[in-house]
Amino acid sequence: MEFGPYLLLACLEGAVLAAVLALMASGLSLVFGVMRVVNVAHGEFYMLGAVAAWAVTSMLGAGAVANFVAALVIAPLAVGLLAAAADMTILKRLEYDPERTIVATIGLLYVIQQLTLMTYGADARPVVAPFNSRIALPWVEWGENGLSLYYPWGLSTTSYKLFVIVAAVVLITGLRLFMAHSRAGLIMRATQLDGEMATAFGVPVERVYAIVFGAGAALAALAGVLIVPIQQAHYLMGGDALLLSFIVVIIGGLGSLTGTVVAAILIGMSDGIISVFFSPTLAKIIATLVVALVLVFRPQGLFGAKDR
Amino acid sequence: MLKIEALSAGYGQAMVLRDVALEAQAGEITVLMGRNGAGKTTLMKSIMGLVKASGTVTLDGVALTALPPHQVPRHGVGYVPQGRRLFSELTVAQNIEIGLGAAPDARSHGALRAEVLALFPRLAERMDQRAGTLSGGEQQMLATARALCVKPKLLLLDEPTEGLQPSMIEQIRQVMLAMRDKGLAVLLVEQRIDAVLGLADRVFVIENGRNAESFTRSDLAAGEARLRSHLGV
Ligand SMILES: Nc1ncnc2c1ncn2[C@@H]1O[C@H](COP(=O)(O)OP(=O)(O)OP(=O)(O)O)[C@@H](O)[C@H]1O
Ligand SMILES: [Mg+2]
Numbered sequence: 001m002e003f004g005p006y007l008l009l010a011c012l013e014g015a016v017l018a019a020v021l022a023l024m025a026s027g028l029s030l031v032f033g034v035m036r037v038v039n040v041a042h043g044e045f046y047m048l049g050a051v052a053a054w055a056v057t058s059m060l061g062a063g064a065v066a067n068f069v070a071a072l073v074i075a076p077l078a079v080g081l082l083a084a085a086a087d088m089t090i091l092k093r094l095e096y097d098p099e100r101t102i103v104a105t106i107g108l109l110y111v112i113q114q115l116t117l118m119t120y121g122a123d124a125r126p127v128v129a130p131f132n133s134r135i136a137l138p139w140v141e142w143g144e145n146g147l148s149l150y151y152p153w154g155l156s157t158t159s160y161k162l163f164v165i166v167a168a169v170v171l172i173t174g175l176r177l178f179m180a181h182s183r184a185g186l187i188m189r190a191t192q193l194d195g196e197m198a199t200a201f202g203v204p205v206e207r208v209y210a211i212v213f214g215a216g217a218a219l220a221a222l223a224g225v226l227i228v229p230i231q232q233a234h235y236l237m238g239g240d241a242l243l244l245s246f247i248v249v250i251i252g253g254l255g256s257l258t259g260t261v262v263a264a265i266l267i268g269m270s271d272g273i274i275s276v277f278f279s280p281t282l283a284k285i286i287a288t289l290v291v292a293l294v295l296v297f298r299p300q301g302l303f304g305a306k307d308r
Numbered sequence: 309m310l311k312i313e314a315l316s317a318g319y320g321q322a323m324v325l326r327d328v329a330l331e332a333q334a335g336e337i338t339v340l341m342g343r344n345g346a347g348k349t350t351l352m353k354s355i356m357g358l359v360k361a362s363g364t365v366t367l368d369g370v371a372l373t374a375l376p377p378h379q380v381p382r383h384g385v386g387y388v389p390q391g392r393r394l395f396s397e398l399t400v401a402q403n404i405e406i407g408l409g410a411a412p413d414a415r416s417h418g419a420l421r422a423e424v425l426a427l428f429p430r431l432a433e434r435m436d437q438r439a440g441t442l443s444g445g446e447q448q449m450l451a452t453a454r455a456l457c458v459k460p461k462l463l464l465l466d467e468p469t470e471g472l473q474p475s476m477i478e479q480i481r482q483v484m485l486a487m488r489d490k491g492l493a494v495l496l497v498e499q500r501i502d503a504v505l506g507l508a509d510r511v512f513v514i515e516n517g518r519n520a521e522s523f524t525r526s527d528l529a530a531g532e533a534r535l536r537s538h539l540g541v
Contacts, residue, residue, distance in 0.1 A: 183405075186398070190406050193395045200356050200387045201454070202410030204378045 005139045005155040006276070014272020016161050016230070019168030020223045022264035024241060025248040026172060026257060027219030033255030034192040034212045037091060037101045041108040043242025044116075045083060045217035049075045049224025050233035051116060054125050068130035068229075075225045076218040083217030084210045091213065092206055109238075116235040129160040129229035164226050171222065172261060179257065188212060192255070244271075247291050253304025263302065309334045309493045310355075310367050310462050317347075317354045317361035324350045325361075325517045332462065336509035337484060337494045341501075343540060347517040348497045349390050352466050355495075356380050356387055367462055381410035386460030390467050390497070392451040396440030400431055403439050403450055407457030416459075424456045427483060445476035452483060463487055466497045481507065501535060513538045 028042045052075035057067035086108060094100040136156045138149040179185040191198045191208045199205050223241075224233075231237070248267050252259030267287050274283035294301065310332040317325040324347045332338035342348050354361040357377030365372045372380050381387070395403050404424070408417045425432045428449045434442065439450055448468055455463060465484065469477040484507070488494050498504050504511060511528060513520040513535065520538055523531045 183409075186402055186405060187409070189398065190395050190402075193397055194393055196358055197389065197393045197395070198406070199358065199377045200381060200389070201406050201458070202378050202381045203406075204376070 002152070005137075005152045007273070008137065008139070009155055009157075010273040010276035011269060012157050012161065012272075013276060014269035015165050016268075017272050018265045018268025019165045020227050021241075021244055021248055021268050022172055022261050023168050023226070024220045024223040025245040025252070025260045025264050026175060027216035027223075028245045029249050029252070029255055029257060029260040030219070031213055031216035032249065033257075034188050035091075035096055035209050036098055037096060037213070038098070038105070039213075039216065040102060040105040040242070041086075041112060042105075042216070042220055042245060043238030043240075044109050044112040045079050045220040045238075046224040046241045047116065047233070047235060047238035048079045048082070048112065049221025050127075050228040050231075050237060051120050051224075051235070052078055052221065053127050053225040053228045054233045055120075057127050064128045065130040068127070071127070071225050072222070076221040079221035080214040080218030084214030087210045087213035088206075092209070096209065113235060113238070120233075120235060122235065124232040124234040126232045127228045129158075131159050131163070132229070133159045135159055135162070160229055164230070167226060171219075175219075176257060244287070247287050249301075250291055251294050251301060253301025256301065256303040259301055259303025310365070310495065312351075312355070313364050315351070315354055315361060315363035315365065317350055317359050317363075319350075319359065323517070325354065325514075327363075328514060328517070328519055330512050330519075332493045332495045332510070334461070334493045335488060335491045337488050337496060337507055338510045338512065339504050339508040340495065340497045340512050340514065341499070341504065341535070341539060342514040342520075343538075346514050348514065349466055350517075351514070352387070352389070352464050352495075352497065355385065355462075355464060381458045381460075382412060384412070384459070384461035386455030386458040386463045388451045388455045388463070388465040388468055390470070392447045394439040394442075394447055394450055394454070397438060399436050399438055400442070400450055401435040403454050404431075404435075404457055407454035410458045412459060420457060420459060424453050427456070427486070428453050445472055445479075448472060448476065448480060452480065456487075460492060462493045462495065464495050467499065468496070469498070469500075469503070477503070499539075501532070501539065501541065505529070505532070511535070 024042070024046055028039060031037055031039050053071035056071040056074050060067050060070055090104050090108065091101050094104055134156050135158065136151045139152050139155060141148055141150050179188065187198070187203055188208060191203055191205055195205050244267065248263040249260055251266065252261070252263035271283040271287060274286060312328060312330040315325055315328040316323060328351065330340070340348050340351065350359060353359045355365050355372065357372065357375065357380050361373065363373070367383060367385065370383055372383065372385070375383065395406060404421060408421060411417060411420055430446060431449055431453055434446065439447065442450060452468065468480050472480070484494055484496065505528060508528065509525050511523040513522065515538060521534065523535065
């Protein structure tokens with residue numbers, strides 16, 4: 001394949017990663033933004049989403065589409081409820097203290113991971129994509145009779161990958177509209193700005209926190225469900241995803257949804273392109289270097305407010 | 309109306325208020341005075357349930373101290389905190405919206421909003437402006453409007469005129485008088501004795517977190533010298 005088509009292919013792979021990453025990191029960013037809690041267990045909610053998707057599809061045993069739709073609804077809901085319960089039983093008792101909650105979520109990470117190992121096991125298991133037709137992509141060529149389209153060999157993607165990108169765009173747009181225009185979004189933003197004053201005006205802040213923590217985990221689980229037909233479910237899959245999410249949230253600016261999405265595209269695309277042309281390891285090295293540079297020259301992140 | 313008995317409150321291990329008693333009546337302006345750090349703001353927060361406290365705070369027979377903090381405004385307490393504490397990234401309209409969220413009856417929101425905004429025409433012109441970009445005076449108006457949106461029986465104002473120019477101070481004073489005449493109980497923290505003399509129906513002084521002395525409107529003039537000595541001015 002020539003360079004042009006090869007680059008397009010790399011960009012598509014990058015876009016899939018960016019889409020999943022944007023969803024997952026939005027959840028991390030939401031939780032940090034509203035609650036000031038750094039959720040180290042966020043990657044495990046992503047893993048649980050993938051594992052739950054496998055469990056739902058294998059238990060239901062219907063057609064591929066019905067299975068997947070069920071997983072898409074049930075897995076985030078179940079993981080969200082579990083996270084809300086963890087919030088009410090653990091984080092609330094720590095009074096949402098920023099340092100103690102880090103330690104608590106580290107503990108939660110290992111508990112979830114080991115319980116998954118004990119029940120689900122150490123195997124990686126696949127989930128069948130609801131649809132997965134190969135789509136050949138055209139490229140332009142300067143021929144004898146001007147510009148013409150042709151289909152280079154090997155330049156293709158799948159309908160499922162395109163679906164993941166579209167689904168992420170739709171979900172994130174929905175989340176933004178929800179935060180900006182709904183009454184619940186307004187209450188979350190008020191709680192984020194001044195929890196004590198929100199309480200003084202009737203906002204049940206602890207309930208808001210439980211909902212936000214659950215919603216953040218549900219976003220991670222959703223990302224897990226979307227990725228599992230491409231990557232398989234494994235009990236250790238949360239680690240890399242967590243690292244990338246942290247990278248994205250730090251580059252974007254903690255608590256800024258716009259920044260998170262822009263950084264996810266940046267990291268996802270560059271990861272995809274560098275992995276295809278060079279190696280995945282180099283991609284991770286570069287992403288980590290970018291974080292270091294951002295922390296040195298713009299500690300608040302690309303879109304973060306300077307001080308709050 | 310408002311009755312505080314044996315109230316002790318503090319932050320962590322440090323006790324700030326000890327065994328404080330205070331009353332405020334409907335249709336009256338009750339002023340709370342004391343030196344910096346005496347515990348005035350802590351007392352306001354104790355009424356709102358925002359600090360750990362023991363003792364009782366009752367409003368019309370309802371024990372506020374027994375409620376979860378977020379239910380206190382719904383029982384008719386509007387709070388204008390020291391330093392305004394607006395939701396600075398939200399617009400004027402959204403700040404008002406948050407206040408209305410704690411009003412007792414959701415159906416009356418439209419009428420309530422119109423009624424409150426009629427008191428502050430300058431805010432009505434700036435509904436889409438971010439609260440953090442308002443002038444100091446406008447911010448104080450918004451903080452007061454937000455509290456009135458709760459449809460309070462008891463209005464708490466913690467140094468509402470701090471750092472404002474005279475015309476703004478006068479406007480805030482007019483709003484307080486109007487609310488008193490509407491039959492609200494107004495509990496005001498105010499440092500300037502001159503402003504208090506013509507306004508207060510009752511003055512409570514606290515010193516180091518304890519009741520020091522209280523004055524009624526009639527003995528305020530005679531007690532002015534003692535009031536000044538309490539406050540060290
Ligand atoms: N969040 C807090 N944590 C610990 N101590 C506090 C806190 N808030 C207030 N204090 C302490 O409680 C005491 C009373 O403070 P408070 O704000 O109630 O005083 P105040 O009478 O309102 O003073 P001012 O006139 O300066 O507003 C002070 O000694 C203060 O340092
Ligand atoms: Mg004070």
